[in-house]
Amino acid sequence: MKENIVLEMKNIHKGFPGVKALQGVEFTLREGEIHALMGENGAGKSTLIKVLTGVYEKDEGDIFLKGYDKAVSIRSPQDAQRVGISTVYQEITLCPNLSVAENMYIGRTAGMGQNWKKINADADKLLRSLDIPASATQQLASCSIAVQQMVAIARAVDMDCKVLILDEPTSSLDEQEVEKLFGLMRNLKEKGVGIIFVTHFLDQVYEVCDRITVLRDGKLVGAYDIKDLPRVQLVAKMLGKELDDMSDIKSEGAVYSGEDAGTAVLEAEGLVSDAGIKPFDFYINKGEVNGFTGLLGSGRSECVRAIFGADRVVGGKVKMHGKDVKISKPIQAMKHGIAYLPEDRKLDGIVGDLSVRDNIILALQTLKGFFRPISKAQAYKYADEYIKLLDVKTASADTPIKSLSGGNQQKVILARWLLTHPDYLILDEPTRGIDVGTKVDIQKLVLKLAGEGMSITFISSETDEMLRTCSRLVVMRDRKVVGELSGEQLTQNMIMNTIAGGNRDNAEN
Amino acid sequence: MQKIEKKKASPMEVMKKILGRQIFIPIAALLLLVLFNLIVDPSFFAVVMKTNSAGNPVLTGNLITILDNGSELAILAIGMTLVTAAAGGQDISVGAGIAISGSVMLRVLCGTNPKPEAIQAPIIVAFLVGCLAAMLCGAFNGALVAYFKIQPMVATLILYTAGRSIAAWVNHNQLPIVPPGSFSYFGGVIPGIPIPTPFFIAIGCMILIALVLKFTTLGLYTQSVGINESSSRLNGLNPILIKFLAFVILGICVAVAGLIKVSRFSTINYSVIAKDIEMDAILAVALGGNALSGGKFNIAASILGAYVIQFLTTTLYKFNVRSDALPAYKAVVVIVLVVASAPRVREYLNGLKKKMIQNPSRKEVG
Amino acid sequence: MSSEKAMSSGKKSGGIFRNMTDTNLLLTITIVIFFVMYIGAMIFQGGAFLKPQAFLNILNSQAALIITACGMSIVMITGGIDISVGGVVALVSMSCAVYLDFQGGNVFGALLIALGIGLAFGIIQGALVAYLDIQPFIVTLAGMFFARGMTTIVHTEPFNVTNEQFVALKNTRITIPGLGSMSKNGTYVDAYIEIGVVVALLTVAIFFCVLRWTKLGRRFYAVGGNSQSALMLGINVRRTKFYSHLICGLLAGIGGFIYFLHIGSGSPSHASGMEMNAIASSIIGGTMLTGGVGNIIGTLFGVLSLSTIQNIVSSAGLGEAWWTGITIAGMLCLFLVIQSVVMARKKKALKS
Structure with missing residues (x-):
């Protein structure tokens, strides 16, 4: 030595x-x-x-x-x-x-x-x-x-x-x-x-x-x-993308072309929660897929949690479909047609001991209210429909969700929110810790839903997933929004540069 | 080969399924008690028709006693199960709550005169006022637990300490006696019906809770909050409200149990009424196989657990165990139960099981 | 910018809170409230409150509670709870009474029985809580019912003990010079305390030192404050929890003997509700239910406050029995609220 x-x-x-x-x-x-x-x-x-x-x-x-x-x-x-x-x-x-x-x-x-x-x-x-x-x-x-x-x-x-x-x-x-x-x-x-x-x-x-x-x-x-x-190379090495890997992956899914395409579904101005992020502005259009990118801990999740009212919102304005709304609790967000698939599946997503069926209907049930329970038959119908649609691998709809694999748990949570037919779906790290096949399934689904007119925010640690699905990226660093990329700018290099910030000239190496 | 193996596995699996069912625990306990009594003294199960002091024909026997005396416990077990599931803790003030609501009912029925000639208010009014009092107690506990986030057992300690004193204060420490009449029906028998009324009240409560669970989302919400509070909040539930609600529902159960208790004697003894019933109610929930730390629940199993406890009590009485020595025996049962269900003990046993399964296979390899 | 501003203002409002440990803050509140209450009673109600013997009588009658409450505080500081102490006290006094009167035993033997019972409860409950991870409340609830049941199994009827040796010990009074007062017929009566008071004060002194200065004492605080951290700091959390229950059981045994010495009889209904009084005293004395905060001196003042308010209530003409329970519960509730408010403010002051 x-x-x-x-x-x-x-x-x-x-x-x-x-x-x-x-x-x-x-x-x-x-x-x-x-x-x-x-x-x-x-x-x-x-x-x-x-x-x-x-x-x-x-x-x-x-x-x-x-x-x-x-x-x-x-x-x-x-x-x-x-x-x-x-x-x-x-x-x-x-x-x-x-x-x-x-x-x-x-x-x-x-x-x-x-x-x-x-x-x-x-x-x-x-x-x-x-x-x-x-x-x-x-x-x-x-x-x-x-x-x-x-x-x-x-x-x-x-x-x-x-x-x-x-x-x-x-x-x-x-x-x-x-x-x-x-x-x-x-x-x-x-x-x-x-x-x-x-x-x-x-x-x-x-x-x-x-x-x-x-x-x-x-x-x-x-x-x-x-x-x-240099920073850019560090980011490249961490993400596993060499700088010359410029292959530009364009969205393959059908693009939403309804009359109201391009109108804002949600606009937020100076939104800030008590989770330690700086105030940020944000908007999303009908049928658009956008994303928050940045390294872990940069505040991506905190931003979407603020939109959904999951953390205590301490300032800022939110408009849905052009009208001012107040969202301070998740239920209010849900009533305005927002759905949120949380980052930590175990802690915030699944209700472990409950069956797959109960986990699927949970969000819809809270929307319907206390005195209008979904009948057992109806619940089975919903559960079977989505188990089939998303190809969830489970013994039956009665199996406790905690005994499913990570990917299948995630599909169940996704089913839970799709069942509420949201206008705006937030997916926070939906692909983390799940097998490759399911990852691809989820990305395809995102593009399909957007094609049908749903607005989706997609967050992932894997940049190529974001590039494949998102048409616009909000870049974050150290709990601040530091940039927005769209169209031509959506390349690995550009994202890495913006994430790294500071010495931009290194990027041209 | 494979086919044979499959056939072999199926009875094992059926066994496993039966053993895995939550309701298996109280059923097994019940069967054990029945078997014990059958062997020791089959006359335990004799039921005969007798004429009571009022000249009405009634059924008597140990089984009827169990169904009669177990009613209050079964009703309390309903509410206690909900509280346990939602809050992950237990309410130890139910006995004190029964004293309060019973005292309030007597106050309404008898007015200021402890020995009135006739009741001063309709029974239904008395019950509703008593119910309100018990619900207020539940709300107080619920607020401390849900909003101030005090552990349930400690929060309910306050009413446990003060409850019986409050009950005495309501009637200025006098012991009002309800004049004979229909009020005694609730804890006794209705003329012409040979089965004690408390049994019917308990059945009524069970039907009611079954309907509530069917026509509202109470069950799903309670379990969801008890299993994962954070996830429930993100799904639009209000965990604080649901915990609070569970305590208020327990309050209603307490009021019904209180009605039966005071009706049995047409009067009240503040320091003795429903003494130690909180222990039995918690035990019923545990016997029903429900986790005391909250989450999934099975009310039917809890109710069955309540009757198992009453069965045990009646059996012990039959062996001339004094009523004030009973807690010692029950405490032993509780300890055996919690030790057997302690995660660390289970882990250890599982490890042992694995070793036992692994060892022979290792020998084969060797 | 705004955060800086908030910081400076937070410093101003939270200044007093900041520089004090949680333990000392709650202790100060308790002591101040006790003195305000007692002096208020002396001024507005006068009479009995003006005589020193009135105060000493509180000590005489509450010595057993002081001892058991000390044990309770230690368990609570470690983050647990023990509601079996009342039952243990009843079982001890009944067992000692039966031993002295029916078995012809001596006082020393009775003391050994008391210690043995306390220790047995402490060991079993401690083992179940610490090594099997069962909730302390369930374990000690069962312990309480077991003790109560056993008391009636040992003997059912209440009776007074007539053993001469014991009666002599029971009537031993230690006079305190200079604090006597004139009785109604003009003779001077010395102020006195019973043996139990000496034991109680000694217990308070010993466990104050143990908690303040020994490693074991500090480990109790560490485990109660954050058992996960305590584990990372190299503390044997299980053993520490076990010791806390052991000490509590032992003190319940000693408390039981002192209770027996004061009351001189055995009865299944003895010490009913004592566990609740002990918990209430600890809470009023500034011990936090969540663990990690508390002080034995505070517990002493908690017991004193509790019995003072009972005396005030009864001498104010509210003599009915039910007022005791309601007063204790009311005070318990009040102090729980004070604790949560003070702690919330402190947290806020620290955050900004």
């Missing part, structure tokens, strides 16, 4: 039933560097982190650490801490009701007694040396989220860590707080700690990191020095 390398992961394999999550991934971390681990959802970042921290056991491969002659075996988070690997997660894993010092030292030693005076003094010293604006005896809950994040880091540092993993630490911080956190990271870098930084924010990567490792589909794409990898 070279002198300045603290961590080396070689030929890491990890599989789950039916999925190869990691295939021969290599990863090297040097002393005193901040190393970004990049990749879209499902690329294998979190699996790699979990293998490293002992949450998962690897199937194959070796992990070498500085100071150990042989490969180390890490079987539990405690093992990882013992050999000097500490992790700070996106959700703060501290106890807000305890003091800062307690959070830094609790659970680390055995025995009954504790010299709190010494601990408070030690904690204060450490906090000061790391420039963390908190005092040892303060209650953690009274610190800002950023400071809490820093306290978690301080705890990790105090445990003599050589490798510090920061798993999306910045997603709930504002700009100033991020700056503070970066200050701390640079400070640690000076002290020789190797930092693995996982984030979705490109700006932050280019601000603070030294090197980048990119993963895609469980495989290593490559490791690069930051100065050798």
Whole structure:
């Protein structure tokens, strides 16, 4: 092992039933560097982190650490801490009701007694040396989220860590707080700690990191020095599209040609919710398919959730068919003919223990109201119709939806909303985590529905899906709408450029 | 080969299907109790026609006692099942609620005079006022649970503590006695009908809830909210309202149970009436195979569970167990039940089962 | 821009809340309310409230409640609940009474019985809650019914204990010099407390220190505050939960003995509703139902507030029995609302 390398992961394999999550991934971390681990959802970042921290056991491969002659075996988070690997997660894993010092030292030693005076003094010293604006005896809950994040880091540092993993630490911080956190990271870098930084924010990567490792589909794409990898190329590598891959995919479906084509179905102005997005304007026409694009965490879902009233709307105006409407609850949106297929299928979509039939009729039923239940016979009719139409693979309409595969669950949720015959359908990541066949089915269906006059917003992490279906794309970065592309502009390159933002001239490379 | 295997699997699968049905648990428990009594003393099941003190012919026997005394519990089980399904917790103030609504009914029936010559208001008015009181209690609990998001058991603790005191306060701690007349029919027998009225009231409640479940979407909404609140909200439901509604419906059940209870004695004892009934009602829901953490429910199974508990109680009485020692036995049943259904225990048992299945196959390979 | 503005204004309005821990904030509210109430009673109702012995009598009669409420607070801080304590107290006093009078036992043996019963309940309930993941409410509800049922199985009729050794201990009074007062016929009567009060105050002192300064104590707070985080911080969450129930059971046993010492008889109806009083005291004392926040000193003041308000109600002419239950429930409700309002404001102040 070279002198300045603290961590080396070689030929890491990890599989789950039916999925190869990691295939021969290599990863090297040097002393005193901040190393970004990049990749879209499902690329294998979190699996790699979990293998490293002992949450998962690897199937194959070796992990070498500085100071150990042989490969180390890490079987539990405690093992990882013992050999000097500490992790700070996106959700703060501290106890807000305890003091800062307690959070830094609790659970680390055995025995009954504790010299709190010494601990408070030690904690204060450490906090000061790391420039963390908190005092040892303060209650953690009274610190800002950023400071809490820093306290978690301080705890990790105090445990003599050589490798510090920061798993999306910045997603709930504002700009100033991020700056503070970066200050701390640079400070640690000076002290020789190797930092693995996982984030979705490109700006932050280019601000603070030294090197980048990119993963895609469980495989290593490559490791690069930051100065050798311009943004556009990074995005291309993450999405798996080379720059010269210019093949222009045009919509194949029939285009809606009714009289009212081109009239706005929904217009939103300065819409903003409490989920942390900047106010945005938006419109969609009759029979149009448009999409929100941007990397994960850029605020795509938050925008459509605001339109549907799923988050608390705090400002802005919405017009449906040219008339002002008030949408603050999902039911109001539904009554105006909006349907929303949520991003998180498990958490927000399926009602797990209920049957496929009940899941299909749920939305229509709430629209019909409490005193007009859909009869069992009618429910079966609807269910059978849509099971056939969407080719849902289920034993029967009475099967609990949780026992279906992901793709079939998604089809059931889609059926639920199609059954309400909406004017405007929002599909948030309908193709995530489902098999390829179903992905194609869903895209075809989107084009067919649009041809029949439905307005559809389609969100996907996979750009080529968006290119195939959408005629207009709203581009988002860091929770802001940063551009809109349509017609000729709809190319991989253009999208990547707009997502990457900033140094546009790199695109012409 | 394959054909033979299929044939072999089918009776197993039928078994599995029967075992998998939720209602199997209370039925099995009931059968077990019946069997036990058949072996120990078959005369347990004797039903004879006797003439009661008022000169009416009535059926008597342990089975009739079970159907009669189990009525209140069966009615409460309906509401408790809904609350459990929607809120994922239980209401422990139902006993106190019965005391309040019963006290209110007596107050309306007797007026200010604790021993009136004749009832001061029509029974239906008394019942409706009592019902309103119980629904208010339910609404109070519901508001704390649904709106303030306090755990159901803790929120209902308030009324559990205060309920019986409020009931005493309603009648200024006097014990009004309803003059003899038709009021006693609700807890006794109607002249000419040999079966106790509470049984008919319970049947009426069951039919009513069956109709409500058929002609409204209550069932679907309640289960949906109990299983996945976030998803329900995105489908246009109002989880707060539905939880609140479940508590109010339980309030109505409490009022009906209260009517039967006070009618049985034509008076009320604030500290004893419907004592510990909340425990039995929760137990009925659990015995019915409903998850106490909410979600899918089966009211028929809960009702059956209620009668199983009454069966158990009557059996224990027959073995001369004192009424105030009963809770100790029931507590043992509860603990056995929750331990058997605890996810960790189930996981462990499943693991054991797998090992047992895997081991022989491994031997074959070896 | 606007967010900055909101930040500065939030700082102003939330200033007091910000710099205080949740525990101390709720504790302060409780203590202030208690003193306001007691001093108010002294001014407006005078009479009994002016005598120090009146205050000491509250301690004498509530010593057992103070001890059981301490255990309750610890379980609640850890995020659980234990409603079996009333039943355990009744079972302990009945068992001790039967042992002393019918079996000819001595006081020391009775004490061992009390500790044994408490410990047994603590261990079994703790194991079911911590290691089998069963809801604490269900487990301890069953525990309560079991204890109540067992009490009547041990003995059905209430009776007074006549064991000499015990009666002597029961009548032991510790006089407190300087706080006596003149009785009606002009003789000076010393102020006194019973043995139970010493035990109760000792319990409060010990568990205040345990919760404040030992690792175990801080782990209770950590598990109650966020058990997932506690696990990530390397705390054995299951064992911590188990200990909380164990301590609560043990304190219920001790509380049962003190209750028995005060009341001197065994009866199935003893300590009825005590679990609710203990929970109410803890909540009034600033222990949060959701766990992670609470203080033993607060619990002490919770018990005192509870009995003070009962005294006020009864001396205000509302002597009827039902007022007690209604008052306790009313106070419980009030403090629940105060907790949620204060916490909501605090959260808001932190957010902006």
